[in-house]
Amino acid sequence: MTGEERLTEICAAHRGREGPLLPILHDVQSAFGCVDPAAERVIANALNLSRAEVHGVVSFYHDFTAEADPRPAIELCRAEACQARGVEALVEAAEHAAGERVRIKTVYCLGLCSAGPAARIGSQLHARLDRAALLELVQSA
Amino acid sequence: MTTVRISDDALALACGADVIAEAFVAAGCTVERVSSWGMHWLEPLVEIDGSGWGPTGVDDVAAILAKTSDLSIGTIADHPFIAAQQRLTFARAGKTRPLSLDDYAATGGWAGLKRARMLASPDLIAEVIQSGLRGRGGAGFPAGIKWQTVAAAPGTRKYIVCNADEGDSGTFADRMLMEGDPFHLIEGMAIAAHAVGAAQGYIYVRSEYPHAIAKLKAALVLAEALIAPFRCEVRVGAGAYVCGEETSLLNSLEGKRGEVRAKPPLPAHQGLFGQPTVINNVLTLAAVPHILLEGGAAHYDSHGILRSKGTMPIQLAGNIKHGGLFETAFGITLRELIYDIGGGTFSGRPVKAVQVGGPLGAYLHPDQFDIVFDYEAYSAADALIGHGGIVVFDDTADMGKLARFAMEFCAAESCGKCTPCRIGSTRGVELIDRIRGRAQTSADPVAALPQMHNAAKHLRTHDENLQLLEDLCETMQYGSLCALGGFTPYPVRSALKHWPEDFGASS
Numbered sequence: 109m110t111g112e113e114r115l116t117e118i119c120a121a122h123r124g125r126e127g128p129l130l131p132i133l134h135d136v137q138s139a140f141g142c143v144d145p146a147a148e149r150v151i152a153n154a155l156n157l158s159r160a161e162v163h164g165v166v167s168f169y170h171d172f173t174a175e176a177d178p179r180p181a182i183e184l185c186r187a188e189a190c191q192a193r194g195v196e197a198l199v200e201a202a203e204h205a206a207g208e209r210v211r212i213k214t215v216y217c218l219g220l221c222s223a224g225p226a227a228r229i230g231s232q233l234h235a236r237l238d239r240a241a242l243l244e245l246v247q248s249a
Numbered sequence: 250m251t252t253v254r255i256s257d258d259a260l261a262l263a264c265g266a267d268v269i270a271e272a273f274v275a276a277g278c279t280v281e282r283v284s285s286w287g288m289h290w291l292e293p294l295v296e297i298d299g300s301g302w303g304p305t306g307v308d309d310v311a312a313i314l315a316k317t318s319d320l321s322i323g324t325i326a327d328h329p330f331i332a333a334q335q336r337l338t339f340a341r342a343g344k345t346r347p348l349s350l351d352d353y354a355a356t357g358g359w360a361g362l363k364r365a366r367m368l369a370s371p372d373l374i375a376e377v378i379q380s381g382l383r384g385r386g387g388a389g390f391p392a393g394i395k396w397q398t399v400a401a402a403p404g405t406r407k408y409i410v411c412n413a414d415e416g417d418s419g420t421f422a423d424r425m426l427m428e429g430d431p432f433h434l435i436e437g438m439a440i441a442a443h444a445v446g447a448a449q450g451y452i453y454v455r456s457e458y459p460h461a462i463a464k465l466k467a468a469l470v471l472a473e474a475l476i477a478p479f480r481c482e483v484r485v486g487a488g489a490y491v492c493g494e495e496t497s498l499l500n501s502l503e504g505k506r507g508e509v510r511a512k513p514p515l516p517a518h519q520g521l522f523g524q525p526t527v528i529n530n531v532l533t534l535a536a537v538p539h540i541l542l543e544g545g546a547a548h549y550d551s552h553g554i555l556r557s558k559g560t561m562p563i564q565l566a567g568n569i570k571h572g573g574l575f576e577t578a579f580g581i582t583l584r585e586l587i588y589d590i591g592g593g594t595f596s597g598r599p600v601k602a603v604q605v606g607g608p609l610g611a612y613l614h615p616d617q618f619d620i621v622f623d624y625e626a627y628s629a630a631d632a633l634i635g636h637g638g639i640v641v642f643d644d645t646a647d648m649g650k651l652a653r654f655a656m657e658f659c660a661a662e663s664c665g666k667c668t669p670c671r672i673g674s675t676r677g678v679e680l681i682d683r684i685r686g687r688a689q690t691s692a693d694p695v696a697a698l699p700q701m702h703n704a705a706k707h708l709r710t711h712d713e714n715l716q717l718l719e720d721l722c723e724t725m726q727y728g729s730l731c732a733l734g735g736f737t738p739y740p741v742r743s744a745l746k747h748w749p750e751d752f753g754a755s756s
């Protein structure tokens with residue numbers, strides 16, 4: 109299946125739903141790792157929107173990206189409760205260990221605020237991170 | 250065969266609960282995955298015949314089975330952290346399997362919905378009003394009044410929207426409820442639907458909660474016939490904090506940018522797709538099944554103080570020894586919560602500050618710890634209860650840095666609709682940097698232009714910069730469309746007021 113066929117299929121799967129754009133964008137992001145301008149065009153056509161409208165939505169939300177990043181990503185919480193439990197002291201070492209190979213992405217709160225510092229890799233959650241545990245996550249990512 | 254109960258709540262999983270569960274299975278036990286009791290410092294918590302052990306590692310399994318482990322906490326239900334609570338919304342926490350319809354029905358599930366269906370809409374809404382239930386999402390608006398407005402609004406297509414965007418740092422009660430007792434939320438939504446005459450519901454869950462999303466989707470399939478003709482669907486957010494604001498959330502559900510809408514029109518009149526819409530927080534909707542029991546409204550109203558009625562699931566987070574979920578009637582003091590229940594800081598150092606109500610909430614100083622948990626008492630102290638998250642900081646916290654973070658967070662999450670928030674937050678970061686650096690900065694090239702009649706032509710002193718920060722906060726507070734820009738000044742100003750030394754003030 110070509111990329112365009114896959115896109116058309118995703119749009120068709122959500123036809124008839126109320127407010128289908130976000131569910132479509134989530135599926136496209138997870139299938140392609142991004143929502144690029146070509147995808148925006150196909151989606152706009154399918155939903156009878158302008159490409160500008162679709163692009164406006166894509167660029168608004170942190171979860172959607174214009175380009176795919178093939179690197180493994182660790183989402184590290186740096187919100188207040190995790191700051192109170194010392195996450196800031198771990199950031200530099202984690203970024204150093206990650207280098208160009210792993211992406212350390214800042215997020216604000218994973219709902220594990222009583223047991224931070226916390227991180228997420230996909231649906232894998234990690235709490236009570238110290239330096240050693242976080243570095244191990246980076247190395248095995 | 251021994252039956253072992255271990256939570257499958259996301260926090261327990263993050264602390265390694267799956268590995269412990271596997272180890273018990275390997276040791277020949279039956280393992281039941283239940284919801285979490287909410288004693289997070291003890292996760293993974295292992296329960297056998299009502300007794301608990303935690304926090305457990307794989308190496309503890311043999312000793313627990315031999316009853317020789319020193320991780321024993323005795324009978325879980327008698328633990329002071331649990332015994333001191335008044336759990337209405339979280340009555341099932343720790344006790345049931347989240348996706349078991351049998352467990353749900355055996356613990357009183359669906360009784361509220363059954364009774365609600367026998368009531369006429371005005372009588373049902375009257376009970377919700379009588380209970381004194383106020384919105385738990387932040388603003389504390391009376392839930393029954395909101396329902397009444399939607400019920401009275403003309404239109405045949407109405408919606409129930411559950412706000413499960415829970416973006417505030419220090420909060421996890423919505424997550425725990427959705428993962429641990431999903432039918433309870435669904436029952437609350439079905440009652441709301443019956444009250445206002447809505448046929449369709451949406452639960453808008455943030456994408457950071459994959460476990461809650463999976464549980465809700467599974468629960469909705471199981472409960473489909475029980476809640477019919479009401480239909481309900483999960484929708485996933487896309488990483489925008491501002492989409493917790495109700496009108497932004499509605500735009501997002503409609504497939505638009507999550508920009509805040511001006512009010513009026515209220516969502517109750519013109520909400521989702523322009524139709525009358527009830528939008529309530531998870532905890533608001535989950536309080537309803539209890540209220541709809543026979544005598545439930547009066548029982549709910551008998552808890553709490555003044556105009557803050559019922560119970561609040563308070564979340565103890567950050568640098569606290571005994572963190573977790575503590576549901577209690579309104580009226581408890583911060584001091585009790587932090588020291589008696591929370592056990593002080595996790596680091597063992599003195600408490601320096603506490604942020605209540607998420608990133609838009611004020612930082613409270615230990616001198617203010619006698620404040621009681623009550624919507625009005627907090628607003629009188631320029632603070633807010635918000636969603637009930639309490640984040641504790643020890644004396645290593647740098648309040649100037651946290652004030653800067655508040656501005657930075659606002660800049661990152663602003664929807665961009667209004668200037669004080671979109672631009673003011675960025676200027677706020679720069680200004681706090683200047684104040685804290687105490688460096689003489691060169692005059693702003695724009696400010697130096699001849700057209701800028703009102704701009705200062707000399708380098709601002711430290712005190713002038715502080716005054717400018719105050720002015721900026723005031724502009725944001727009164728000139729913003731929603732509480733993201735409007736409340737960001739609370740953490741900033743409270744930090745500045747109580748800890749000026751952290752802003753480089755000569756003390």
Ligand SMILES: Cc1cc2nc3c(=O)[nH]c(=O)nc-3n(C[C@H](O)[C@H](O)[C@H](O)COP(=O)(O)O)c2cc1C
Pocket residue numbers: 383384385386387388389390392412413414415416417490491492493494495496528529530531533534731732733
């Ligand atoms: C920036 C911002 C973020 C918000 N985030 C949430 C949230 O995550 N969950 C929530 O229930 N309410 C949130 N609110 C409050 C909602 O706008 C609204 O008051 C609430 O959904 C109403 O439900 P309730 O009456 O049951 O509290 C937020 C408000 C603002 C201004």
Ligand code: SF4
Pocket residue numbers: 491509662663664665666667668670671729730731732733734735
């Ligand atoms: S205050 Fe900020 S988030 Fe709220 S409407 Fe204005 S720009 Fe948007």
Ligand code: FES
Pocket residue numbers: 185186187188189190191216217218219220221224226418419420
């Ligand atoms: S603040 Fe880090 S998980 Fe909530």
